Amino acid sequence: MIPVCRLEDLPEGESVRVETTPPVGVFHTEDGELYAIDDTCTHQDASLSEGWLEGCLIECPLHAASFDLRTGRPTCLPARRAVRTHRVTVDDGIIHVHLAAEEGSAA
Amino acid sequence: MRTVTIVGASLSGLYAARELRAQGFEGRLVIVGDEAHRPYDRPPLSKDFLTGRTDETQLALTDPEETADLQAEWLLGIRARGLDPRTRTVLLDDGRAVPTDGLVIATGASARRLPGDHLTGIHTLRTLDDARALREELTRGPRRVVVIGAGFIGAETASSCAALGHRVTVIEAAPLPLLPQLGPEMAAVCAELHRRGGVELITGTGVAALRGTGAVMAVTGALGEGAVTGVAGACGAAGAMTGVAGACGAAGAVTGVAGALGAGAVTGVAEPYGEGVVTGVAGSHGWGAVTGAAGPPGSSAVAGSAGPRGSGTVTGVALTDGRTLPADIVIIGIGATPNTGWLTGSTLALHDGVLCDDGCVTSLPQVVAVGDVARVGGSRAEHWTSATEQPRVAVANLLAGRTVETVCSVPYFWSDQYGARIQFAGRRQDGDTVRIVEGDATAPDGGGFLALYEREGCTTAVLAVDRPRPFLRVRRELARGVGNVRAPSQSS
Numbered sequence: 209m210i211p212v213c214r215l216e217d218l219p220e221g222e223s224v225r226v227e228t229t230p231p232v233g234v235f236h237t238e239d240g241e242l243y244a245i246d247d248t249c250t251h252q253d254a255s256l257s258e259g260w261l262e263g264c265l266i267e268c269p270l271h272a273a274s275f276d277l278r279t280g281r282p283t284c285l286p287a288r289r290a291v292r293t294h295r296v297t298v299d300d301g302i303i304h305v306h307l308a309a310e311e312g313s314a315a
Numbered sequence: 316m317r318t319v320t321i322v323g324a325s326l327s328g329l330y331a332a333r334e335l336r337a338q339g340f341e342g343r344l345v346i347v348g349d350e351a352h353r354p355y356d357r358p359p360l361s362k363d364f365l366t367g368r369t370d371e372t373q374l375a376l377t378d379p380e381e382t383a384d385l386q387a388e389w390l391l392g393i394r395a396r397g398l399d400p401r402t403r404t405v406l407l408d409d410g411r412a413v414p415t416d417g418l419v420i421a422t423g424a425s426a427r428r429l430p431g432d433h434l435t436g437i438h439t440l441r442t443l444d445d446a447r448a449l450r451e452e453l454t455r456g457p458r459r460v461v462v463i464g465a466g467f468i469g470a471e472t473a474s475s476c477a478a479l480g481h482r483v484t485v486i487e488a489a490p491l492p493l494l495p496q497l498g499p500e501m502a503a504v505c506a507e508l509h510r511r512g513g514v515e516l517i518t519g520t521g522v523a524a525l526r527g528t529g530a531v532m533a534v535t536g537a538l539g540e541g542a543v544t545g546v547a548g549a550c551g552a553a554g555a556m557t558g559v560a561g562a563c564g565a566a567g568a569v570t571g572v573a574g575a576l577g578a579g580a581v582t583g584v585a586e587p588y589g590e591g592v593v594t595g596v597a598g599s600h601g602w603g604a605v606t607g608a609a610g611p612p613g614s615s616a617v618a619g620s621a622g623p624r625g626s627g628t629v630t631g632v633a634l635t636d637g638r639t640l641p642a643d644i645v646i647i648g649i650g651a652t653p654n655t656g657w658l659t660g661s662t663l664a665l666h667d668g669v670l671c672d673d674g675c676v677t678s679l680p681q682v683v684a685v686g687d688v689a690r691v692g693g694s695r696a697e698h699w700t701s702a703t704e705q706p707r708v709a710v711a712n713l714l715a716g717r718t719v720e721t722v723c724s725v726p727y728f729w730s731d732q733y734g735a736r737i738q739f740a741g742r743r744q745d746g747d748t749v750r751i752v753e754g755d756a757t758a759p760d761g762g763g764f765l766a767l768y769e770r771e772g773c774t775t776a777v778l779a780v781d782r783p784r785p786f787l788r789v790r791r792e793l794a795r796g797v798g799n800v801r802a803p804s805q806s807s
Contacts, residue, residue: 258783260788
């Protein structure tokens with residue numbers, strides 16, 4: 209379980225990169241949902257947390273591959289492989305990411 | 316339409332195949348590729364592949380599952396050598412002929428060459444095989460590397476070589492690298508990246524000769540004109556190459572080509588497809604200067620005639636200012652020429668690419684062209700994004716039998732150099748003003764910035780160095796046709 213930041217420091221529509229290995233992107237959607245996925249686009253080296261967040265989709269800033277934050281699956285080319293998803297909780301106002309590998313359930 | 320043939324099995328060819336199936340084409344699909352490899356992604360070749368961070372399996376654009384789903388006949392390692400529009404047949408180098416109802420031309424472009432570049436140690440970087448050969452040579456300990464051309468391939472390759480610990484010098488004929496693409500202010504910023512990366516950048520100087528053991532190949536002063544390192548379709552580059560080819564005549568049978576290239580348009584037509592391509596068709600169809608240029612290349616142009624391979628090893632690069640730079644490895648990154656040689660005599664209009672309307676449709680409604688080889692609506696782009704965007708429209712028009720859709724995207728390219736990610740989108744023109752709206756372009760330690768190009772109060776283009784998020788927002792606004800892009804706040 210990795211503390212990310214205070215919930216109030218990640219406004220809706222924003223995202224943040226956590227420097228784990230591999231890095232994880234945490235997203236706060238306009239609808240108020242929190243999601244975490246592996247931050248690196250599976251197509252080519254680019255940080256998804258620097259991408260374009262729209263609904264539950266994140267568009268890669270380099271080549272416009274798009275991923276569904278809920279499943280990690282790409283919704284369009286050029287990405288073809290899914291990114292891992294991770295569980296997110298908020299405890300005492302702090303966002304935490306539970307890495308999928310730690311829980312033994314690679315998504 | 317029962318059979319569609321795609322000639323070219325790289326990025327745009329694969330995307331065309333996907334689109335054909337996605338748009339409901341259920342007939343026979345033939346994909347012809349001159350490389351033996353399945354479709355692979357080229358951008359990493361000069362970057363992560365060269366430095367060993369990416370291996371070949373990661374370059375693949377398809378997997379076996381998708382390949383099976385496409386239900387295509389793959390003819391790989393085979394060149395197309397002609398198109399007979401009368402019988403609607405694609406002619407292959409191995410003698411076969413593929414009758415086809417529809418044709419997608421996706422033959423891409425080939426690296427421009429220099430006379431004398433057959434010497435051992437001299438490389439171009441366009442294909443996986445090119446990259447394999449260079450990568451192998453770069454693993455043999457520290458080398459003196461000279462990169463000719465500071466465009467994207469040149470700069471990225473120089474960056475990778477420097478990262479591998481080699482001593483690197485880049486030669487650029489123009490006063491600044493990327494001048495046509497970025498304009499003087501931002502080109503100056505990119506020039507600084509080389510120096511920051513520990514690479515010597517020599518600008519405003521041409522290459523006079525490639526020197527090697529047992530051979531000296533004069534290039535003359537032709538490279539002195541800045542255009543040689545330019546990207547797509549710079550006719551100035553073609554003109555400059557004429558001089559090069561002329562000089563090369565001394566080394567072989569290229570003299571005739573030199574004259575033909577004077578047209579400036581079809582430079583290198585002969586190179587990609589080698590001898591035999593234009594057999595029997597030279598001059599038989601009138602496309603003005605184009606046909607005139609295409610006739611002579613039967614002699615296979617610069618590379619093949621400059622001398623047998625392995626006749627010497629490169630030792631240095633002589634510059635037009637009199638200096639000679641010693642070199643163990645020379646990488647030539649002076650642009651690419653569209654692979655149209657095989658279409659000579661086909662009645663298709665060729666002029667620095669296959670001429671198409673705004674919907675990628677050629678002068679024959681059952682033939683479309685996509686990617687680097689396509690001159691769409693008057694301009695040719697050698698950008699990854701164009702190669703992925705055009706096939707959807709081209710296939711829709713091919714299946715409709717006429718132009719029902721046009722390509723209307725905002726040009727976009729990116730480059731990774733010296734740890735910096737450069738992204739550019741839009742249509743810059745000379746005279747546009749540049750405004751830094753985020754970060755500091757002159758900061759000695761970098762840190763990134765966002766620049767807007769403006770003309771008469773409208774944003775024409777955007778350049779970012781290490782600012783992907785605000786860049787993406789401006790790029791989207793440009794795509795939506797928002798003329799007056801809101802400047803991102805300084806705080807973001």
